Amino acid sequence: MAASIDVLLSGLNFRSDLGTFGFCSITLITVGDKRILVDPGHVGRRVHLLEELTKRGLTPQDIDYTVMSHAHWDHNQNFDLFYHAPALVHRLEMKYAHKPHHNDWATPAWTGAMIDHIPNVVEVDEGYQIEPGIGVIHAPGHSPGSMGITVETDQGLAVVAGDIIHFGGVALSKTSPIIFWSEDQARKSIERVTEMAEVIYPGHDRPFRLAGGEVEYLTPQNITLSGLTPDMDGVIFDNPPRPQYVMPGIEEQTLASLGG
Numbered sequence: 336m337a338a339s340i341d342v343l344l345s346g347l348n349f350r351s352d353l354g355t356f357g358f359c360s361i362t363l364i365t366v367g368d369k370r371i372l373v374d375p376g377h378v379g380r381r382v383h384l385l386e387e388l389t390k391r392g393l394t395p396q397d398i399d400y401t402v403m404s405h406a407h408w409d410h411n412q413n414f415d416l417f418y419h420a421p422a423l424v425h426r427l428e429m430k431y432a433h434k435p436h437h438n439d440w441a442t443p444a445w446t447g448a449m450i451d452h453i454p455n456v457v458e459v460d461e462g463y464q465i466e467p468g469i470g471v472i473h474a475p476g477h478s479p480g481s482m483g484i485t486v487e488t489d490q491g492l493a494v495v496a497g498d499i500i501h502f503g504g505v506a507l508s509k510t511s512p513i514i515f516w517s518e519d520q521a522r523k524s525i526e527r528v529t530e531m532a533e534v535i536y537p538g539h540d541r542p543f544r545l546a547g548g549e550v551e552y553l554t555p556q557n558i559t560l561s562g563l564t565p566d567m568d569g570v571i572f573d574n575p576p577r578p579q580y581v582m583p584g585i586e587e588q589t590l591a592s593l594g595g
Contacts, residue, residue, distance in 0.1 A: 337489045338366035338468055343387040344380055346539035347558065348502045350577070357409030359538050361387075362495050364486055366466050372420075373402040373484055373495050374538075375413035384413060395419075400465060404497025404538070405478040406432040406450065407441040418454050423465065425473060426458040428480025430593040438584050439515050442478070474499045474528060476521025477511055479593065483528055491533030493542075499524050502540035503550035514581045516588060 346360035357377055361384055364371040370393070375384060388394060395416045403411050403424045414422055424432075433447030450456060459482070461473040468487035475481055477498045484495040499521075500506055501513070506529045511521040528535060529545060534553065536542045542553045563570055 336367055336468070338364055338466075338486050340364050340486055340488065340493055340495065340536060340542075341391075342536065342542060342554070343372075344376065344383055345541050345554070345557070346502075346537060348539045355409075359410045359497075360495075360536060360540070362536055363391075364469060364484065364495070366469060369399045369466050370397060371400045371402060371465060371469065371484075372398045372417065374404050374410040374497060375401065375416065377409045377412040381413050381416070385416075402465075402482075402484060402495075403428070403450075404483070404495070404499075405481040406446050407478065407498070408443060408446070409441070410497065410538070411446075411449070414449075414453055421455045421457045422450075422453045423457050423459050423463070423471070424450065425471075425480030425482045426460055427473075427475070427590070427593060428478060428482075429456070429458050431479045434593065436515070436582065436584060436588060438582050441513075441515060472527070474524035476517050476519075476524045477513060477515060479516045479588075479590075481516075481524070485531075488534070492531060493534040493536060494528050494532040495536040496528050496532075496538060498538035499528055500535055500537045502537050503543045503552065505537070506535060506543070506545055506550065507548070510579060512577050512579055514579070514585065516585065518581060518585075 341363045344361040347358040359374050359376050361376045362373040398417050398420050401417045401420050401422045406428050435442035459471050463471040470485045472483045474483050486493045509522050509525050534544050543550050
């Protein structure tokens with residue numbers, strides 16, 4: 336039985352010079368009577384997540400599994416809505432979350448304690464099968480335990496990629512915009528996902544496919560911004576190229592340092 340994928344809340348790639356918004360994609364996979372929620376996002380999206388579930392006639396109790404594509408703050412603060420469900424976390428991400436690098440602003444020191452608060456955490460690795468046709472790939476680089484969820488659909492193999500692939504342009508450049516673990520591994524992981532997937536569900540963008548060397552989005556952009564207009568004093572709308580960020584001290588990290 337082929338699965339279906341429903342983006343409850345789209346990821347967004349906009350940013351500011353005063354901080355990051357961190358709107359990740361929140362994705363629901365359904366196969367048979369099972370529902371798998373990937374990355375419930377941060378608390379700034381909690382009300383909207385609940386509203387999207389309600390629109391579909393669902394409550395948090397209707398979710399059978401949750402998946403943490405990786406342990407960064409913008410992807411994982413709403414797991415407490417789903418404490419009844421097993422929460423899948425890569426084994427290396429679990430280790431790192433309890434011992435993050437001191438320069439890693441995306442994995443605060445309390446991240447491990449937050450994961451420990453989840454009653455039913457299942458540590459997984461490459462090849463783990465969540466349900467028939469739905470599996471796990473380990474694709475490190477952005478973080479040590481970043482993982483993608485492979486989904487066999489009627490349109491071919493899809494990958495819910497988290498921040499393995501932040502947005503469409505990453506699939507073309509093969510360059511991750513933010514590296515907390517390994518730049519080389521991140522590039523290889525991007526290449527792997529783009530080679531295997533017919534459709535990619537990125538961490539901070541709309542779902543897309545690659546066609547003729549171009550990104551072909553499958554859904555329209557849909558967002559309303561309130562409280563800011565171009566004519567406001569001091570408000571500037573700009574879209575410069577996004578520079579790559581590689582965490583200082585990244586070379587200090589090894590699998591041995593994680594005990595894994």
